[in-house]
Amino acid sequence: MQRIFTPGPVEPYREALEALQRPMISHRSVEFKKLLASVSEKLSKLVKLDGVSVLLSGSGTLATEAMIYSIVAPGDGVLVISYGVFGDRLVESASRRGARVFVVRRNPGEPVDLGLVEDLVSREKIDWIAVAHVETSKGHRFQELRALAGLAESLGSRVLVDAVSSLGGEELVYWRGLGAIASCSHKALGSFPGVSFVMLPEDMVGRVGKISREHPPPRYLDLSMYVESIAKGSTPFTPAISLMYALDGALDRILRIGVEKSIEIHRERASILYRRLNNEAISPLIGSQDHRSNTVAVFRVNSKDLNASMLVDMLEKKGYIIAPGLGEDKERLIRIGTMGGISTEDLKELSDEILEILGSHMQGGSPR
Amino acid sequence: MQRIFTPGPVEPYREALEALQRPMISHRSVEFKKLLASVSEKLSKLVKLDGVSVLLSGSGTLATEAMIYSIVAPGDGVLVISYGVFGDRLVESASRRGARVFVVRRNPGEPVDLGLVEDLVSREKIDWIAVAHVETSKGHRFQELRALAGLAESLGSRVLVDAVSSLGGEELVYWRGLGAIASCSHKALGSFPGVSFVMLPEDMVGRVGKISREHPPPRYLDLSMYVESIAKGSTPFTPAISLMYALDGALDRILRIGVEKSIEIHRERASILYRRLNNEAISPLIGSQDHRSNTVAVFRVNSKDLNASMLVDMLEKKGYIIAPGLGEDKERLIRIGTMGGISTEDLKELSDEILEILGSHMQGGSPR
Incomplete structure (x- = not known):
């Protein structure tokens, strides 16, 4: 599924x-x-x-x-x-x-x-x-x-x-x-x-x-x-x-549930991603925490062996659908929506998968 | 229903x-x-x-x-x-x-x-x-x-x-x-x-x-x-x-089923209505059979005791949703769609209901 x-x-x-x-x-x-x-x-x-x-x-x-x-x-x-x-x-x-x-x-x-x-x-x-x-x-x-x-x-x-x-x-x-x-x-x-x-x-x-x-x-x-x-x-x-x-x-x-609560849910979901997807292989596009949205979390993929659109494809094979960057950002950025009927557990699993894919590629790649 | x-x-x-x-x-x-x-x-x-x-x-x-x-x-x-x-x-x-x-x-x-x-x-x-x-x-x-x-x-x-x-x-x-x-x-x-x-x-x-x-x-x-x-x-x-x-x-x-067959189904459905709803109380708006559509059958309500929009309301109470005329035709015309998941039996029932409502009003009304 x-x-x-x-x-x-x-x-x-x-x-x-x-x-x-x-x-x-x-x-x-x-x-x-x-x-x-x-x-x-x-x-x-x-x-x-x-x-x-x-x-x-x-x-x-x-x-x-x-x-x-x-x-x-x-x-x-x-x-x-x-x-x-x-x-x-x-x-x-x-x-x-x-x-x-x-x-x-x-x-x-x-x-x-x-x-x-x-x-x-x-x-x-x-x-x-x-x-x-x-x-x-x-x-x-x-x-x-x-x-x-x-x-x-x-x-x-x-x-x-x-x-x-x-x-x-x-x-x-x-x-x-x-x-x-x-x-x-x-x-x-x-x-x-x-x-x-x-x-x-x-x-x-x-x-x-x-x-x-x-x-x-x-x-x-x-x-x-x-x-x-x-x-x-x-x-x-x-x-x-x-x-x-x-x-x-x-x-x-x-x-x-209340609009405030809904906003809080999205903030919480996004913060899981911003916190976990932040190492030398992947990091939030936006430095300023004030300007990072709760709903669409965007990351720069820094691996030299794996670009963003390859990462998107590999995740799709495992059943996780995320989006690449638009236009010229396609190879460089991934975009993850935190909206709709998903859970924080889903987002943790997703980020684990991303880290695992990037990690195995980092290890398998030539020394940087 | x-x-x-x-x-x-x-x-x-x-x-x-x-x-x-x-x-x-x-x-x-x-x-x-x-x-x-x-x-x-x-x-x-x-x-x-x-x-x-x-x-x-x-x-x-x-x-x-x-x-x-x-x-x-x-x-x-x-x-x-x-x-x-x-x-x-x-x-x-x-x-x-x-x-x-x-x-x-x-x-x-x-x-x-x-x-x-x-x-x-x-x-x-x-x-x-x-x-x-x-x-x-x-x-x-x-x-x-x-x-x-x-x-x-x-x-x-x-x-x-x-x-x-x-x-x-x-x-x-x-x-x-x-x-x-x-x-x-x-x-x-x-x-x-x-x-x-x-x-x-x-x-x-x-x-x-x-x-x-x-x-x-x-x-x-x-x-x-x-x-x-x-x-x-x-x-x-x-x-x-x-x-x-x-x-x-x-x-x-x-x-x-084939496009020809689909057209034939609509023609057949419409002809049931045009044939049955044709008496002194209700009759097809369009005389020319060549110009009567298969998909939307429109009738003039001629009863002096019951106008078209009253007929629409009475049918709705019995569970049949049809449309009145648009704009100034609202009191004068009814419109029946012959499209979608309905059967010829449904259309016969509907026309029976219409005839019954109009008939009882004709009988109950003053002599014309």
Whole structure:
């Protein structure tokens, strides 16, 4: 049997799996209305949002892109703080939207100087600051999010958060200064991929309506249509009903144990990996403990006989599925998700396997 | 227990339900590559397509909109032939894309004069003709699709087909002159909602690449990204893996019984309804038998004591879920889907119930 430790999709929690199998219902039925309201309210509760949580059928990228296309007008100034592939995807989406896009790129582990951000926002007339809360390609946690929200608030700008890999695993509440939060079902919430959502504070609901009238995005990405429908207990398009049931089950779970506890669980899981996978053959990519994410732990493989993608393949043969680095990091980094229905024992076993593989290769290799 | 006879979602076939429950896998795994190739090839086989069938995670609307945004450039001439709500949605999407949009609106049951279409295409420099093969709001089948494809071919235009409610239930092969076919999992294929697809003939692959470079749509709707990924055995965004498994199961089913047989089954199911629900209290909306769809049967409720939406509610109390008309048709029309895991016996029972409800109301009502 294979166990899955990728940074999403993840092994679904039992509560999600059981709910997945409920009988099909019409999306115009009373039962569906209840399901939609239930999921939406639980999502808002998760981040203490006073506003609307809009459900979409699609991946986390759909949610981040619907957020950008429904909030950013062509010509708006957008500053993206990017730590890797997913930050760069925000750049790409905002550029396609026709925004004036500015990018601050940082290496994983490096903090961002908020003074620099302040200067840029003023000088370049930045309307929106977009950032991935956890950069899935590098395991960097954008620790300055709360401070950035405060800064944005003071400057009359708003922060658009890609919380795909953070919600449920990192501290995230609706801080003033945030404009919207986009996330999805199949990461730290531990449900199945195919449902995502955008959380909109009350005062941004008018904004998405205005954008829909003046610069209409494709309908599938038009959050104002979803907001209008949700008020009537429906969705504008046929939703992935089974996956909504599953997400509802996963939300029951996280709210039952408590969001704080869920974050603590992920922190504990990640710390097992960061502590154990730290020797001359393998070590955490990020030095700064403050910026190591709880949900996606990324390691540099330093063995000269075995690169990261070989390690991933060898683990797969033993039934452990982890992810290599993305793009040019493929041979250099491994990425381990700590999310979903796995245990600390699983992570200990996994790290033992990794150490054993690397150890046997170190011994078998030529002297360094 | 409730039985679902809506025009989508439908009661999934057993093959889809069983496949839904397979264990989660990584979308970067070898197993996923096989799944993706399997689904894509089976879809192409379904319509005898020489090209690429691209999988999306989302509803049928996502597929039709990705088709429009990835093929139509702003400023292109688009002619939509509309028979109702879903035809009008094509108008809306093409307008949002910035196309020059022309509409020919017809009442359900009315044929379209292809001479008129020919004149319009030449006069208005129409690049693309868009049409819903089955108009889900009225149950109209666009019987002239094959002839329209031939006409488009001769005029240097191409037809973009919304086959959401037709694929697997109506005759549809990749006829020359078609530019793309968009459809989804949860209609006549009988799987779960949340996966959809666009079938592109070989010579349109270059087109979506060109549009992506010159007029990039949102990434989630950019078919060229999916085409590039599928060649490498992956998807650009995390896919709804469980729903892809389910669709694969449903595709195995339809290819095993044969597409012709599947169409015949839907024709037979619909004919039960059209034949039985035809008296002074209820009758098929569409007179022309050629234009009555096999998949969505729509009826006018003529009782003066009971309108359509009351009938829908009374049936729901007895465990039969059908749909009322959309928008202003809500009190006037009922819509019954003949798709998914239901039997002809189910449809006979349903029609008996409808006749009984209407009969008792006729008797109880004042003399007409």
